[in-house]
Amino acid sequence: MSYELAAETADFIRSKYAKSPKTAIVLGSGLGAFAEELENAIRIPYPEIPNFATSTVEGHAGQLVLGEIDGTPVAVQQGRFHFYEGYEMDQVTFPMRTFGLMGIENVILTNAAGSLSTEMAPGSLMLISDHLNCMGVNPLRGSNDKRFGPRFPDMTSAYDAELQTIVVTAADEIAKERFESGVDKSNTDFLHRGVYCGLSGPTYETPAEVRMYRLLGADAVGMSTVPEAIIARHQGMRVVGISCITNFAAGMTDESINHAEVMETGARVAEVFKELLRRVIRELH
Numbered sequence: 001m002s003y004e005l006a007a008e009t010a011d012f013i014r015s016k017y018a019k020s021p022k023t024a025i026v027l028g029s030g031l032g033a034f035a036e037e038l039e040n041a042i043r044i045p046y047p048e049i050p051n052f053a054t055s056t057v058e059g060h061a062g063q064l065v066l067g068e069i070d071g072t073p074v075a076v077q078q079g080r081f082h083f084y085e086g087y088e089m090d091q092v093t094f095p096m097r098t099f100g101l102m103g104i105e106n107v108i109l110t111n112a113a114g115s116l117s118t119e120m121a122p123g124s125l126m127l128i129s130d131h132l133n134c135m136g137v138n139p140l141r142g143s144n145d146k147r148f149g150p151r152f153p154d155m156t157s158a159y160d161a162e163l164q165t166i167v168v169t170a171a172d173e174i175a176k177e178r179f180e181s182g183v184d185k186s187n188t189d190f191l192h193r194g195v196y197c198g199l200s201g202p203t204y205e206t207p208a209e210v211r212m213y214r215l216l217g218a219d220a221v222g223m224s225t226v227p228e229a230i231i232a233r234h235q236g237m238r239v240v241g242i243s244c245i246t247n248f249a250a251g252m253t254d255e256s257i258n259h260a261e262v263m264e265t266g267a268r269v270a271e272v273f274k275e276l277l278r279r280v281i282r283e284l285h
Helices: 003-016 032-037 094-101 161-181 207-216 226-234 259-268 270-284
Strands: 023-027 039-045 063-069 072-078 106-115 125-134 191-199 220-222 238-248
Touching: 003 039, 003 063, 003 094, 023 032, 023 270, 032 063, 032 072, 032 270, 063 270, 072 270, 094 226, 106 125, 106 226, 106 259, 106 270, 125 161, 125 207, 125 226, 125 270, 161 191, 161 238, 161 270, 191 226, 191 238, 220 238, 226 238, 238 259, 238 270, 259 270
Parallel strands: 023 072, 023 106, 106 238, 125 191, 191 220
Antiparallel strands: 039 063, 063 072, 106 220, 125 238
């Protein structure tokens, strides 16, 4: 997708929403409920947005929601595009290109992920400290348009340290409040840190693959996020990533993995997840 197409799309979105969000959020499988929290919101289905693809996965509403959280304007992707859906990487990451030209400065990437650690159970959240790109392709492959960013972008700090601190502080506050109120006396440490391994999908991993990814240093596996993080950093946006741990990866238990389980777990942690995002956005602005 060219710079001109991204500019066209950015202009279209600006024509629909008068305010200028500085933060964008991408909501993963089962996490779309946060978009319903926005005040004074407008919703634009992806098919109505020039040059956008169409989300085909259950649990992804497939619309861009622009509105406010506690008075702060934000842009929210209620559902994303995946490489496994058959889209090219420039289609998968096109919303990021558009956000960059809209003046977005901070990107919060969320996803559903499988845990590779026995200490990180389904229903917890993982703050992404770094990633492994095991998708077999880089979204920057091909000619580079310098108007987007440099030919060889540095990924040393792919996930912004300051934004991670904001997330950790917000999570600690929520955990303390839940404990003191008696809502949760057992699982106050719901936020973990770890390395996210991005895979192409759509199959879940084999037990042998899971053992390999653990040896490589991964703590969770999923089928998104990495391409978006690369493109966002290419354009100079700050990135923070949060995984909703929906299952243990293959071979770690005797149970099979299915998408219904992913959706169910996402719904189960929705309230804590929404409150965490709300506090992070409040602190950002």
